[in-house]
Amino acid sequence: MIKQPDAPRHVVATSADAETVLRRLAREGWTPRAGFALPDPSWDVGVARLLLHGRIADDDTETVQLAVLAAARGAGVVAICDTESPAGRALVDDLSRLGPVNSGLDGTEAVANLIPEQRALLDRLAAGDTIAAAAAAEFLSLRTANRRIAEARAMFGVRTTREAVLAYLRQRQRQPE
Incomplete structure (x- = not known):
């Protein structure tokens, strides 16, 4: 079995940043889809190279849970949210448990x-x-x-x-x- 590369996980501050990331990942073969709910009933959706994206409000724990579940099932995630809000911190913490999370376009926010x-x-x-x-x-x-x-x-x-x-x-x- 061929190991699939890890799905991308991005948390960005603005819609413009999200669009830039989405365009780049689409060129790499990922299929963007708005929202974080998965349509596919099978557990591993990584082979479909599905890239879910959307905005997460400052107090929206339900959407955070959907985004983390999607990432755990192999989907790529691009979330627009304030990483200083409780929901944003929870999102970054939970996604970090699955692997690297990119929050900057140039990698300067890795620390x-x-x-x-x-x-x-x-x-x-x-x-x-x-x-x-x-x-x-x-x-x-x-x-x-x-x-x-x-x-x-x-x-x-x-x-x-x-x-x-x-x-x-x-x-x-x-x-x-």
Whole structure:
């Protein structure tokens, strides 16, 4: 069986950003569809390369649940919402558990999308720890630590862990406290 690539997960601030992402993903073979409810009764919709999109209101937990379920079933998701709202934070947190979430068009907001485990691991790696030592210090299995670091590499758009640590440090310095 051929492994399908991970479905894209984007959380953007404006309709214009969403349109840009949708156009790019459509060129890559994804089929855009408005709304987050899945029409297909089969569980895995990844092979259909379905890309669901829409706006999520600041207090709309039902739509957040639909978007996360769609992503878990293999659909791509492009959500327009405020990531500072409770629903936006919940959406990013839940989608992050499935894999990398892109919230910027150019990847410069990757640090903001890292889950606490990824931040802690990257901080420890930056301090000189090995992945095994960082995993043990954070009470994670080595496998989970490697997965979290791989997700961080994907968010930063780099190939090596060293590059991910450097990108993390650069972007962390640029962010206001």
